[in-house]
Amino acid sequence: MKAAAFTYHAPSSIAEAVALIATHGEEAKVLAGGQSLVPMLALRLARFDHLVDLNRIDELNTIEVIGDALVIGAMTRQSQVEKSDLVATSVPLLAQAVQKIGHFQIRNRGTIGGSIAHADPASELPAVALCLNATMELAGPQGSREVPAGDFFVSVWQTAAATDEILTRVRFPLAPPRSGAAIEEFALRTGDFAIAGAVSSITLTTDGLIADAAIAFMGMGATPLRASSAERALVGATPDEVDLTAIARIAVEDTEPSEDIHASADYRRKIATGLVERTLVQALKEASRG
Numbered sequence: 550m551k552a553a554a555f556t557y558h559a560p561s562s563i564a565e566a567v568a569l570i571a572t573h574g575e576e577a578k579v580l581a582g583g584q585s586l587v588p589m590l591a592l593r594l595a596r597f598d599h600l601v602d603l604n605r606i607d608e609l610n611t612i613e614v615i616g617d618a619l620v621i622g623a624m625t626r627q628s629q630v631e632k633s634d635l636v637a638t639s640v641p642l643l644a645q646a647v648q649k650i651g652h653f654q655i656r657n658r659g660t661i662g663g664s665i666a667h668a669d670p671a672s673e674l675p676a677v678a679l680c681l682n683a684t685m686e687l688a689g690p691q692g693s694r695e696v697p698a699g700d701f702f703v704s705v706w707q708t709a710a711a712t713d714e715i716l717t718r719v720r721f722p723l724a725p726p727r728s729g730a731a732i733e734e735f736a737l738r739t740g741d742f743a744i745a746g747a748v749s750s751i752t753l754t755t756d757g758l759i760a761d762a763a764i765a766f767m768g769m770g771a772t773p774l775r776a777s778s779a780e781r782a783l784v785g786a787t788p789d790e791v792d793l794t795a796i797a798r799i800a801v802e803d804t805e806p807s808e809d810i811h812a813s814a815d816y817r818r819k820i821a822t823g824l825v826e827r828t829l830v831q832a833l834k835e836a837s838r839g
C-alpha cells in the first residue's frame with residue numbers, strides 16, 4: 550500500500566517548523582527518520598494531511614557536552630550516536646543501547662528524537678532516558694519547556710509533548726565517577742524489537758558502597774518503567790553482600806507486562822528477572838573499576 554496523499558513541508562529552522570505545525574494543527578505530523586512513521590502511513594495505520602520534515606533543520610543535529618550533560622539534538626541519527634567518541638566516553642550506556650536498535654540501515658535514518666518521541670515501550674532509548682533521568686527539551690508556539698523523563702512517557706506511543714510541540718534536544722547526565730551501566734535484552738531475531746529488556750546504572754561511594762542505583766525496563770508495560778523498590782533496596786548496600794537474584798525478583802514486581810503473540814506476561818517476567826540481574830552484575834563490575 551501507499552500512504553494517502555499529503556502536503557510536504559521542509560522547514561529549515563525550529564521556529565519555522567513550530568509555526569507550520571501551529572498552522573495545520575492536528576492535521577500535521579512531524580517527520581524525522583521515517584523508520585516508524587513511514588510504515589504506519591504506508592499501511593494506512595495513520596493518515597495526516599501535512600508532513601513537516603525536520604531533516605533540513607541543522608540546529609537539531611548536534612552532539613555536545615554542556616555543563617554536566619550530554620546534549621543531543623533530536624535529529625541526530627542513531628548511527629551518529631553509535632559512532633561518537635564523545636557519547637562513548639561521556640554516557641557509555643547510550644552508546645551501548647543504540648547499537649541494539651534494529652539494523653544499521655534503520656540506525657542510519659532513525660533519529661534520537663524520533664525514537665524518544667515515538668515512545669514505543671519496547672524501545673531501548675526511552676528506557677535509557679528514564680534510567681539516566683534524562684531531560685527532554687520541547688519547543689512549541691508558547692515557547693520552550695523541559696520535561697524530565699519520569700514525566701515524559703505517558704502510555705504506548707504517547708508522551709507529555711503536546712501535538713503542537715516538537716522535541717528539540719535530549720539532555721543525558723554525564724556518567725559520574727565510580728559508575729557503571731548496562732543494557733540487556735531478549736529478541737526473537739537480531740534487530741527485532743525486544744520482547745523484554747532491562748537497563749541498570751550504579752554509582753559507588755569512595756568506600757565502595759552503592760550510592761545510587763537506577764533500573765528501568767522495556768517491553769514490560771505501557772511505558773518504560775523504573776523499579777523503585779529494587780533501587781531503594783540497593784542503595785547503601787555492599788556490592789559483594791547483596792543478593793542480586795533477590796533484587797531482580799523485587800524489580801520485576803514493579804512491572805506490568807502484557808501478553809501477546811510473542812510471549813505471555815509470565816514469560817516476560819521470567820526473562821526480565823534474568824536480564825536485570827545480568828545488567829546489575831555488569832554495572833557493578835564497571836563501577837568498581839572506577
Ligand SMILES: Cc1cc2nc3c(=O)[nH]c(=O)nc-3n(C[C@H](O)[C@H](O)[C@H](O)COP(=O)(O)OP(=O)(O)OC[C@H]3O[C@@H](n4cnc5c(N)ncnc54)[C@H](O)[C@@H]3O)c2cc1C
Pocket residue numbers: 578579580581582583584585586587603623624649650651652655658659660661662663664666667669671672673674710714715716717740741742743
Ligand atoms: C525493521 C525495524 C526494526 C526496528 N527495530 C527497532 C528496535 O529494535 N528498537 C527501537 O527502539 N526501534 C526500532 N525501530 C524503530 C526505529 O528506531 C525508529 O527510528 C524510531 O522508532 C523512530 O525514529 P525516526 O527518527 O525514524 O522517527 P519517525 O519514524 O520519523 O517518527 C516517529 C514518530 O515520532 C514523531 N517524531 C519524530 N521526531 C520528533 C520530534 N523531534 N518531535 C516530536 N515528534 C517527533 C513523529 O511525528 C512520529 O509520530 C525499528 C524500525 C524498523 C523499521
